[in-house]
Amino acid sequence: MRVAVSACLLGAACKYNGGDNLNEDLVRALDGHEVIPVCPEQLGGLPTPRLCSEIRDGEVVNDRGESVDAAFRAGALRAWELMKDAGGCDVAVLQPRSPSCGVGLVYDGSFSGTLVAGDGVFVQLLHAHDVPVCTQDQFLGIYGQ
Numbered sequence: 498m499r500v501a502v503s504a505c506l507l508g509a510a511c512k513y514n515g516g517d518n519l520n521e522d523l524v525r526a527l528d529g530h531e532v533i534p535v536c537p538e539q540l541g542g543l544p545t546p547r548l549c550s551e552i553r554d555g556e557v558v559n560d561r562g563e564s565v566d567a568a569f570r571a572g573a574l575r576a577w578e579l580m581k582d583a584g585g586c587d588v589a590v591l592q593p594r595s596p597s598c599g600v601g602l603v604y605d606g607s608f609s610g611t612l613v614a615g616d617g618v619f620v621q622l623l624h625a626h627d628v629p630v631c632t633q634d635q636f637l638g639i640y641g642q
């Protein structure tokens with residue numbers, strides 16, 4: 498399979514706080530698959546580290562209340578273009594709760610740690626193009642050892 502993966506899950510230090518979300522079980526489960534690492538926020542030109550951002554009323558804003566929606570959506574588009582250039586992907590495995598990569602649950606824009614049903618802007622784009630998406634736990638539930 499060709500699998501797009503949130504780059505932070507593979508150990509890239511691209512999180513907003515300069516850290517990563519390395520998941521060694523996921524790295525092992527991806528062995529033998531073609532992996533396309535993507536970080537939509539870096540691809541959108543955002544720096545690392547960067548301010549924490551959430552989706553508020555459909556718009557991505559940072560914790561100073563500034564709109565960063567255009568950069569997030571440009572990065573999502575760039576990540577999708579990279580996936581297409583690679584020949585398309587069978588599935589995207591994505592970091593939960595992120596305003597870009599979150600699948601099914603995201604923070605509500607109040608910066609209070611409150612989760613609501615919804616998808617990150619990259620996931621919204623992938624849904625629009627009928628690309629299957631899942632979290633690392635969902636992927637590991639099927640392909641993990």
Ligand code: SF4
Nearest residue numbers: 503504505536595598
């Ligand atoms: S945009 Fe996605 S890949 Fe990049 S740090 Fe956030 S969750 Fe990870």
